[in-house]
Amino acid sequence: MSTTLSFDTFNDSLPPFNAEAEESILGGILLDENAIHRIKETLKPEHFYLDSHKTIYRACLKLADKDKKIQIPVVESYLRDNDLLSGIGGRNKIAALLDRTVSTVNIDGLSELVIDKAIRRGVIKIGSEIAKLGYSVNNEISEIMAALEKQTRSIIETSRYQTKEQAQRARHDQMLKDLTEINTTCGEPSYRFYKIKDLADKYEVSMKFLETLYLKSLASQCSKLLTYEELKEIAGGTIREWLLNGLVPKKSTICLVADGGVGKTKYAYSLAKLLIEGKPLGIFQPTGEKRKILFCQGDETELDMYQALETLGYSEGDVGKYVKICIGWTFENMPILIQELQDENFKPDFVVIDSLSSANRLSIFREGEMEYARPLLELAALATKYNCTFLVIHHTNKAGDTRGSTAIRNSVSEFWKLTQPTDSQSTKGDRILEIDKSRSRSCKKKYRLFFNSEDLSFSFLGEEIDQHSNNSESALKQKILGFFNTNRNKKYTALEVARELGTNYGHTRNSLSELKSDGLLSLILTPGKANQYFLSFEGGTAPTEKPVINVSPESLHNRGVQRNQQGVQHNQPPGAPGGCSAETTIYQDSASLHHLHPQNAIFSSPSTDFENKTSGGAVFSKSPELIKNNGSSAAPGAAPLDAGGAAPDERVNTQPRATNNTVENLCPRTGLPLPQPFEVKVESVLGTSICLVTPQKLRKKDGRMECRFEFEFANGATTKKSWALSKKEQATEIATKEINDRMKDAIKHSSRRYSVYQIVGEMLNPEEIWVEGCQCVEVPEHPVNSWWVFRTPAGDRIQVAGDNEFKLET
Secondary structure, three states, rough: OOOOOOOOOOOOOOOOOHHHHHHHHHHHHHHOOOOHHHHHOOOOOOOOOOOOOOHHHHHHHHHOOOOOOOOOOHHHHHHOOOOOHHHHOOOHHHHHHHHHOOOOOHHHHHHHHHHHHHHHHHHHHHHHHHHHHHHOOOHHHHHHHHHHHHHHHOOOHOOOOOOOHHHHHHHHHHHHHHHHHHHHHHHOOOHHHHHHHHHHHHHOOHHHHHHHHHHHHOOOOOOOOOOHHHHHHOOOOOOOOOOEEEOOOOOOEEEEEEOOOHHHHHHHHHHHHHHHHHEEEEEEEEOOOOOOEEEOOOOOOHHHHHHHHHHHHOOOHHHHHHHHEOOOOHHHHHHHHHHHHHHHOOOOOOOEOOOOHHHHHOOOOOOHHHHHHHHHHHHHHHHHOOOOHHHHEEEEOOOOEEOOOHHHHHHOOEEEEEOOOOOOOOOOEEEEEEEEHHHHHOOEEEEEEEEOOOOEOOOOOOOOOOOOHHHHHHHHEEEEEEHOOOOOOOEEEEHHHHHOOOHHHHHHHHHHHHHHOOOOOEHHHHHHOOOOOOOOOOOOOOOOOOOEEEEEEEHHHHEEOOOHHHOOOOOOOOOOOOOOOOOOOEEEEHHHHHOOOOOOOOOOOOOOOOOOOOOEOOOOOOHHHHHHOOOOOOOOOOOOOOOOOOOOOOOOOOOOOOOOOOOEEOOOOOOOOOOOOEEEEEEEEOOEOOOEEEEEEEEOOOOOOOEEEEEOOOOOOEEEEEEOOOOOOHHHHHHHHHHHHHHHHHHHOOOOOOEEEEEOOOOEEEEEEEEEEEEEEOOOEEOOOEEEEOOOOOOEEEOOOHHEEEEOOO
C-alpha cells in the first residue's frame, strides 16, 4: 500500500480568529473596570488578531499597571496622547465596542477562545517556516533539524493558559526533569557529560548553571506546609526502624571517619557480614538476617578486597550470595548505583562506599568547598526513596579532624569516629567508636572495640564509662535487654517489665527510657496509655546472645587484662612463646572465642551472665546493721539478690538498689540511713497511676525529710516534684491528691469518649443502659459539686455519682 504525499496549500483560507470574541473582551473591559484583572495574566496583546484590538488592549494593560481606572475617557486620552487613536478608527471604534457588549460574565471563556485561535495561527506560521526549511538546499540537515526543534519547542512547551510565572515554572520543571534523568540513568561518564553539554545548549545556559541548579534541587527538598494534625497523621504512627538497633538505622546516611591504619574499612566489612548473618554487635541487636550488601570500592584493589573478605569468612555458607561488589567506583557512576537500587532481584539494604575522597576524585570541586558534599545529599535522597542505608568511609587530616568542610558532617544523618586510644589502660588492638552525631539516637557516646589484626575481626567490649558510674544500673539494663532479646516483637510497659523481672518500677522505667534514647529499644507512644517498649525482628530466628552494657578500666582488669609484665609483649608474633599474639591475650573472654571459632569471630561479645549478681550492688537498708562491708545488704535469711536488686520471688515493689557503695541510701548531711523508697498507686478509669517516693535528706532547720516524687500517670505523662515532709502519711496524701487532680484533667480531655451507666424507663419497670460516645465536661469538686457530668452525642447532659459508673472507650 503506497502513500501519496500532498503538497496542497491553504492560501485561500483565512487564519483562525474570532473578531466578535475580541470585541466582546474589549467592551467588557470598558464596561467593568475590574474585568481586566481577571484575564491580564493569561491574555496577551499578541493573542489578538486585529491590530486595532491589540493596540486598545495594550493601552488598557498600561493603565491597569498604573492603577488607573479603565474608563472610556481615560482610554481615549491615553491613545490620543500617544498618537494611537486615529490608527484604531477613532472614538467611534471605542464607542462601538461598548455598544456590542452586554455583560462581562463570560469574559474568561472568551479569553480562552482568543488564545486558542492565537495558538492555531502560531502553528500555521511555524508550519510555513518548516516548509521553507524543507525546500532549503543551502543548509546542512543537522542545521535544519536543530532549527526545527527550536521552532516547535516554543509552541509545544508553552501551555495555552499560562501566566509568565507559570511559563517560567514549566521551563524550570522540564529543565530539571531532563537534567535529573541524565544524571540518574546515563552510566557512562563521558556520554553523560556530552548530554549535559547538549542540554545546556538547548536551554541556552551554561553547564555551571545546570550543575548549580541540580545541587539546589537536592538541597531544597521541602514538604508542603502541614498542620499539627497532618504531621501527627504522617509521623505519629511510625516507629524508627533499624538494621542494627541503636547503631545502624534504616533510610539513613552514615559517615565513618578514621585515620589511616585504624581499620575503618575492615570494620565496615565486618559490620556488613554481621547484617548478613543476623548477629549482634554486643548490645546492638539485629532486626533481621540475610541483609543484602553492596560494596562500592574505590580505595582497595580487587586482590586487597578479596583477601580481606576471605579472611573475614565471606566464603562461608551462603554469605557470598548476599554481596555485590563494584571496583573503581566513583560518584560519576551514580546511575549504576541507582540501577542496582532499582533491581527487584537484588535490592541492597546496606551500601558501603569506600571512600568519600576516592569516590569524589573526579569532582570539579575541592574538599573545602560546600559543593564537594553534594553526592552525600544525593545519597540521602536515595536512602529514603529506596529504603536502604549508606555507610561512607572518610579520612581524617594530620590534626585528627575530618578532612573537608563542615558540609560533609552536616549532609549525613549519622557521623561516627573510629579512633585508637593511647591511654595506659589500652592496647594496640583497642578501638573507640564514638557516635559523634545522630538523628536517630543519643549522641557523644563511646564504645570500646577490640581489633584482631590476625583475622581482622572486631570484638565488642562495651560502652565507655567513668569510674563513678552506677554499675547496678548497668546490670539492670543488661537484664532488660536480655529479657527483650528473648521476647522479640512483644510489647511491654515499664510496669510489666518490672513485674516480669522482679525489679524496682522507678529504676526500670528510667533504664527503659535510657535504652530507648540510645536506640536499643523501640517505643510505641499512644495518647492516654502507658508507653510500650519492644525489640523487633523481621522473620527468621532472633539471636540470643547476651549484651554487655559498659566497660571501665577497672572492669577490664578484673575480666582478665594481661599486662606486659606477665610475659606478653605487644610485638609478639602469632605463635610466639606465651601461646598467642598480644591481641588475642589482652582480653581473655574474646580471645577464647577467637580460638574456638576464628571463622565466626566478626563481632564477639564477651560472655556475660544476665543472672550474675552485681558486684558491689546494694539495696536500701532499714537499719545500719543491715549495711555490709561490701556494699550489699539483705535481711537475714532472705533469698539471694539478682542483678535487678530483688529476690527472685519478688515481682512488685522490690527495693531499689544503690550503686557500688552505701552512700546513696545515707543522708548526705547526717550520714544516717534514710527510709526506703516506696510507691503510691491510685486506680482510675484510665488505669493505674504510680508515684515513687524517694527520701533524699533530713533537713537541719525543721527536721523534715526532703523527698523526691516521681509520677507516671495512667495517661502516659510523667513528672517529678519535691516536698519536705514530717510523716510518711503526708507523702501518700500528696501523691494521691496530685494523681487525682491530674486524672480529672485527663478524663475531661476532649479526645476521650466514655460509656456512661444510666437507668431509664418507668419507676416500676426500670431499664439499665450504657450511653456510648459521651464526653466528660465536669468532674467532682467537693463540696461544690459531687457529680461526674457528661455530654451525650445528642447534646444532652447526664451525670453519675461514682467513677465506677462510666468506662473509657477511646
